[in-house]
Amino acid sequence: MTTAPETSKAVSNWLIVVAIMVIAMILVGGATRLTDSGLSITEWRPVTGVVPPLTHEGWLDEFEKYRSSPEYQLQNAGMTLGEFEFIYWWEWGHRFLGRMIGLVFALPLFVFWVRGMIPAGMKPKLLGLLALGGLQGFVGWWMVASGLVDRVDVSQYRLAAHLSLAFVILGVTLWLALSARFGTAPGKTGRLTPLALAFWAAVMVQIALGAFVAGLDAGRIYTTWPGMEGRIIPDGYLAGLPWYQAIFESHAAVQMHHRWMGYLVGLFAFVVAFAFWRSSDRTLKGLSHAIAAMVVIQIALGIVTLVHAAPLSLSLIHQLGAVVLFLLAGSAAWRARRAA
Structure with a gap:
């Protein structure tokens, strides 16, 4: 049986890349909120949602869904298709980046796990971090859903929960990256x-x-x-x-x-x-x-x-x-x- 290493520069570098992507996700999420783009996609499709509209008809279909939302009816009535595309791309980019973070985390985790490169004691922590990432996807949709009924913005409570969880994920990633590079703490x-x-x-x-x-x-x-x-x-x-x-x-x-x-x-x-x-x-x-x-x-x-x-x-x-x-x-x- 292979003994787990005490440190791993490769694992640390991988986690640093993940942390950089999480930072980008936080900033893109901030831009999405500040441009009022977060409610432009009214459905949560974890798999098929990765493909944006590819035809004019597809854009009209997405726009029609948005036009049934309170935000359009109470705040953006008369918005053009071009204006809708602008806010749609911000939200789509935010969700796409989230999916990419999931892949960049999960696939190398599997490789490092199989090759026995994960430092001792870190496997359950990395699985916990993976679970936090999955939870963040649910929290993100829970936040968006609050703005699709009877209001023109998402709930500030759910926004705070979503952002706070993003920083928790960033903090845990940072901690594990440092531990993978320099070793675990003494007793x-x-x-x-x-x-x-x-x-x-x-x-x-x-x-x-x-x-x-x-x-x-x-x-x-x-x-x-x-x-x-x-x-x-x-x-x-x-x-x-x-x-x-x-x-x-x-x-x-x-x-x-x-x-x-x-x-x-x-x-x-x-x-x-x-x-x-x-x-x-x-x-x-x-x-x-x-x-x-x-x-x-x-x-x-x-x-x-x-x-x-x-x-x-x-x-x-x-x-x-x-x-x-x-x-x-x-x-x-x-x-x-x-x-x-």
Whole structure:
């Protein structure tokens, strides 16, 4: 019986490719949401849906299906076929990329498994990651389905769940890629691990709050900084809703929470960076500078995006900044787990 290796550069490189594809998926998904393209395909066909319309009649058929949706009837009535094709291609590209990630993950996994190249103890983790990818497909359709009946946008709750799961998949992929390259952690946990994990979780919460902002188009209602039209707590914070509902459904509240959580994550980042800088671990010292710099850049990007009323280009750059900060936080957590 072949003994499983402790590390595998090939497996690590494969997982890095998967992670890059997941990042692309997150950005394409952001563009799909910001261009209001996500509801252009009204059916979920995991296999046959890979083929887009190939004839004029096929396009007319897809357009007719879209015309029966609330989004078309209440928001896009009178849209031309050319305009429909534009939003269709964004959603089709998003789904196609998801299918490609599945293939790029599953086929090499089978090859590495058969050839005995997967590092010891990693097989169940990789199977779990594969299951998360499959779950993401279901969550994506569950999200889209919420916008096909009685509303013109998807549910912000389901959007936040979909985006959060994408980042969970990215985080697990990153962790396994590092473990495959450098080996699993020793039994003893480094003293900075709880702090690093808490920071990673805080970044994740801020990303989820950003999903609520995107889901409600709340980034365009208050475009002044530092105040929200001169106020710390904006008018209409509760929007006539109970406080526990307003947290997730009031446009003003959702934007305010995302702003203030960003400031808190920024302060937390400097606490974490200082702790890492004082560490004897060279990698953590390097990551301390990267985290401090990136959180400043990300806050600045958020402010610029806000005051320009969240155009597509700035919004995607801001989302990419969130990805970079998330990866830095995850890398720091992985390293802290191993640092003395």
